[in-house]
Amino acid sequence: MTKTFYSKDHEYIHVDGDIGAVGITDFAQGQLGDVVFVELPAIGATPKKGEQAAVVESVKAASEVYSPVAGEVVEVNAELEDNPAIVNEEALGKGWFFKIKIADPTDLDGLLDEDAYQALVASLA
Numbered sequence: 001m002t003k004t005f006y007s008k009d010h011e012y013i014h015v016d017g018d019i020g021a022v023g024i025t026d027f028a029q030g031q032l033g034d035v036v037f038v039e040l041p042a043i044g045a046t047p048k049k050g051e052q053a054a055v056v057e058s059v060k061a062a063s064e065v066y067s068p069v070a071g072e073v074v075e076v077n078a079e080l081e082d083n084p085a086i087v088n089e090e091a092l093g094k095g096w097f098f099k100i101k102i103a104d105p106t107d108l109d110g111l112l113d114e115d116a117y118q119a120l121v122a123s124l125a
Contacts, residue, residue, distance in 0.1 A: 001016075002014050003015050004114065005068065005108055005111035005112065005113065006025060006112040006114070006116075006117035006120075007068045007112070008112065008120060010024055010025045010027055010028035010031075011023065011024055011025070011028075011065060011066055012068075012092060013068045013069060013100075013108075013111070014096070015102070018101055018102050018105070019099055019101055019102070020068070020069060020071075020100050020102055021099050022053070022065070022068060022096065022097055022098055022099070022100060023087070023091060023092070023095050023096040024056060024063075024065060024087065024091055024095075024097070025091060025092065025117070025121075026091045026092055027121045027124075028063075028091070029087050029088050029091040029095070032056065032060060032063060033058045033059050033060045034058055034085065034088060035056055035058050035084045035085060035087040035088050036058060036059060036084055037055075037056075037084055038054065038055070038056050038057070038080040038081065038084045038087065038097065039055040039056075039057075040054050040076040040077065040078070040080065040081070040097060040098060041053045041073045041076065041097075041098055042073065042076075043073055043074065043075065043076060044072065044073060045072070045073045046070070046072050046073070046103075047067035047070065048067070048070045049067060049068065049069050049070045050068075051066060051067055052064040052065070052066055052067075053065055053073070053097075053098065053100075054097045054098060056084075056087065056097075065097055067100060068107070068108075068111055069100060069102050069103070069104070069108065070103045070104060071100040071101045071102045071103040072100065072101045073098050073100055074099050074100065074101050075098065075099040076097070076098045076099075077094075077095075077096050077097055077098065079094070080095070080097065
Protein backbone atom coordinates (compact mmCIF):
# COMPACT_ATOMS: atom_id res chain seq x y z
CA MET A 1 0.00 0.00 0.00
CA THR A 2 1.32 3.41 -0.96
CA LYS A 3 1.40 6.15 1.68
CA THR A 4 2.12 9.79 0.86
CA PHE A 5 4.07 12.23 3.00
CA TYR A 6 4.82 15.92 2.41
CA SER A 7 7.65 18.28 3.33
CA LYS A 8 7.18 21.88 4.41
CA ASP A 9 9.14 22.77 1.25
CA HIS A 10 6.30 21.32 -0.89
CA GLU A 11 7.88 18.04 -1.95
CA TYR A 12 5.94 14.82 -1.68
CA ILE A 13 7.05 11.22 -1.36
CA HIS A 14 4.77 8.30 -2.28
CA VAL A 15 6.16 5.43 -0.20
CA ASP A 16 5.68 1.81 -1.25
CA GLY A 17 7.76 -0.54 0.88
CA ASP A 18 11.28 0.93 1.07
CA ILE A 19 11.01 2.91 -2.21
CA GLY A 20 9.65 6.43 -2.42
CA ALA A 21 8.69 8.42 -5.53
CA VAL A 22 9.56 12.10 -4.98
CA GLY A 23 8.17 15.16 -6.72
CA ILE A 24 6.74 18.60 -6.05
CA THR A 25 3.18 19.16 -4.90
CA ASP A 26 0.36 20.58 -6.93
CA PHE A 27 0.60 23.74 -4.81
CA ALA A 28 4.32 24.09 -5.67
CA GLN A 29 3.82 23.65 -9.41
CA GLY A 30 0.99 26.19 -9.27
CA GLN A 31 3.30 28.71 -7.61
CA LEU A 32 6.03 28.09 -10.19
CA GLY A 33 3.85 28.43 -13.26
CA ASP A 34 4.78 26.72 -16.53
CA VAL A 35 7.64 24.29 -15.93
CA VAL A 36 10.18 24.47 -18.77
CA PHE A 37 13.12 22.39 -17.48
CA VAL A 38 13.82 19.70 -14.91
CA GLU A 39 17.30 18.65 -13.78
CA LEU A 40 17.15 15.15 -12.35
CA PRO A 41 19.64 13.48 -10.00
CA ALA A 42 21.96 10.73 -11.21
CA ILE A 43 20.92 7.15 -10.58
CA GLY A 44 23.05 5.98 -7.67
CA ALA A 45 23.20 9.45 -6.09
CA THR A 46 22.75 9.36 -2.31
CA PRO A 47 21.13 12.58 -1.11
CA LYS A 48 20.72 13.17 2.60
CA LYS A 49 17.37 14.18 4.06
CA GLY A 50 16.74 17.85 3.22
CA GLU A 51 19.57 17.98 0.66
CA GLN A 52 19.05 19.29 -2.88
CA ALA A 53 18.42 16.39 -5.24
CA ALA A 54 16.92 18.03 -8.34
CA VAL A 55 16.08 21.41 -9.88
CA VAL A 56 12.87 22.56 -11.50
CA GLU A 57 12.78 25.68 -13.68
CA SER A 58 9.69 27.55 -14.76
CA VAL A 59 9.00 30.70 -16.71
CA LYS A 60 9.08 32.51 -13.32
CA ALA A 61 11.96 30.95 -11.36
CA ALA A 62 14.30 28.05 -10.71
CA SER A 63 13.74 26.07 -7.52
CA GLU A 64 15.63 23.34 -5.76
CA VAL A 65 13.89 20.06 -5.06
CA TYR A 66 15.01 18.62 -1.73
CA SER A 67 15.00 14.94 -0.88
CA PRO A 68 12.51 14.33 1.95
CA VAL A 69 14.52 11.27 3.06
CA ALA A 70 18.08 9.99 2.87
CA GLY A 71 18.75 7.14 0.50
CA GLU A 72 19.90 6.05 -2.93
CA VAL A 73 18.30 7.23 -6.17
CA VAL A 74 17.21 4.08 -7.99
CA GLU A 75 15.20 5.57 -10.85
CA VAL A 76 14.57 8.94 -12.50
CA ASN A 77 11.61 10.08 -14.57
CA ALA A 78 13.43 10.60 -17.87
CA GLU A 79 10.12 11.55 -19.50
CA LEU A 80 10.39 14.94 -17.75
CA GLU A 81 13.56 15.78 -19.69
CA ASP A 82 11.60 15.81 -22.96
CA ASN A 83 8.28 16.97 -21.53
CA PRO A 84 8.72 18.98 -18.29
CA ALA A 85 5.11 20.23 -18.58
CA ILE A 86 4.02 16.86 -17.12
CA VAL A 87 4.86 18.43 -13.74
CA ASN A 88 2.13 21.04 -14.32
CA GLU A 89 -0.34 18.53 -15.72
CA GLU A 90 0.05 15.78 -13.14
CA ALA A 91 2.37 16.85 -10.31
CA LEU A 92 1.24 14.12 -7.91
CA GLY A 93 1.10 11.39 -10.58
CA LYS A 94 3.20 11.12 -13.73
CA GLY A 95 5.15 14.24 -12.72
CA TRP A 96 7.37 12.49 -10.14
CA PHE A 97 11.09 13.34 -10.37
CA PHE A 98 12.96 10.38 -8.89
CA LYS A 99 12.57 7.21 -6.87
CA ILE A 100 14.72 6.68 -3.81
CA LYS A 101 15.50 3.60 -1.75
CA ILE A 102 14.84 4.89 1.77
CA ALA A 103 17.89 4.43 4.00
CA ASP A 104 16.15 5.12 7.32
CA PRO A 105 12.35 4.82 7.63
CA THR A 106 12.41 7.16 10.65
CA ASP A 107 13.15 10.00 8.17
CA LEU A 108 9.42 9.84 7.36
CA ASP A 109 8.50 10.72 10.96
CA GLY A 110 9.24 14.43 10.49
CA LEU A 111 7.10 14.76 7.36
CA LEU A 112 3.48 15.89 7.12
CA ASP A 113 0.45 13.74 6.34
CA GLU A 114 -2.22 14.92 3.89
CA ASP A 115 -4.27 16.80 6.51
CA ALA A 116 -1.25 18.58 8.00
CA TYR A 117 0.00 19.53 4.53
CA GLN A 118 -3.41 20.90 3.48
CA ALA A 119 -3.48 22.95 6.70
CA LEU A 120 -0.02 24.33 5.82
CA VAL A 121 -1.16 25.28 2.31
CA ALA A 122 -4.35 26.89 3.70
CA SER A 123 -2.22 28.98 6.07
CA LEU A 124 -0.28 30.36 3.09
CA ALA A 125 -3.39 31.55 1.25
